[in-house]
Amino acid sequence: RWHVVLHFVPPALPAAWVGLLLLRQLEPAYLNLLLGLFLISNLPLVLRRQREIETVPQAGNIAWLPVVGTLAGFESGFTGAVGLLFNRFYHRLGLNKQEIVATRAANDVLLHLVKVVLYVSYGMLDRATLTAGVAMMVIAGNQIVTKDRIGVHYSWESSEIKMAFYWRQHRVALELEKPFEIEVRHAVKLKNGTSPNSEAVQQTSYNILHVSAFNDIYITHANSPDS
Structure with missing residues (x-):
């Protein structure tokens, strides 16, 4: 909903700057106290058992949205989130x-990009902070690669170039063949089924986009059992 973003982000950005200035002026002890109070104030929202909302309420008035953006921007600039x-x-x-x-997500990405620039401008990102952030990204990245089985394969022969990307049960492969033949192959491993002889098998579904100078553009579909 981009109209929500347009009403939320413009007042949030200067408010985040004000929150950052306040953050720079506070003594660390007071900062720790206020951050602790802020985290505790979030507990009721996290622990409260909310009923599942099946229907979406009617759209409310967005006139107060800039006020919410201002409060959220200030809170984000002061506490980080x-x-x-x-x-x-x-x-x-x-x-x-x-x-x-x-x-x-759109609101937060725009807000956090501006905050990173402000933190750098005011010298609030030192080497230790950057090192800790990079380490967290590397650890999280390794965990994601392992859990979601992410991988990339690349090969280059005299008449063919192949590149494949793996993610969970998906495989997307790009093949370039001379003189001009392109194949984009998407394979998905389906859930285990049962074969006629009652042995568990796994099916793979293929969708292949062909782009050829001689055969134009067409798509083929196929299913095959994995051995």
Whole structure:
């Protein structure tokens, strides 16, 4: 919902700058106290058992959205994040769960990009902080690669170039053949089924996009059991 982003982000950016200036002026002891209070204030929202909302409410008035953006920007600039505090405001605008996730992601990405620039400008990102951030990214990246079975394969022969990307049960392969033949192959390993002789088998579904100078563009589909 880009109209929500346009009402939320512009007032949030200067408010984040004000929160960052306040952050620079506080003594570390007071900062720790305020951050602790902020985290504790989020506990009721995390622990409260909410009923599943099946229907989306009617879209509310967005006139107050710049005020919410200002508060969220200040909170984000001062504490680094706003947690779950403003999710209910998104829901009151008539957004469903998927729209809340996407709209909030757009708001947060724009806000955090500006905050990173401000942190660098005010010298608040030192070497130790950057090192810790890089280490966390590497650890998280390794865990994601292992858990989701991410991989890349590349080969180059005299008349053919192949590149494949693996993610979970998906495999996307790009093949270039001379003189001009391109294949984009998407394979998905389906859930285990049962063969006629009652042995468990796994099916792979293929969707192949062919681009050829001689045969134009066409798509083929196929299923095959894995050995």
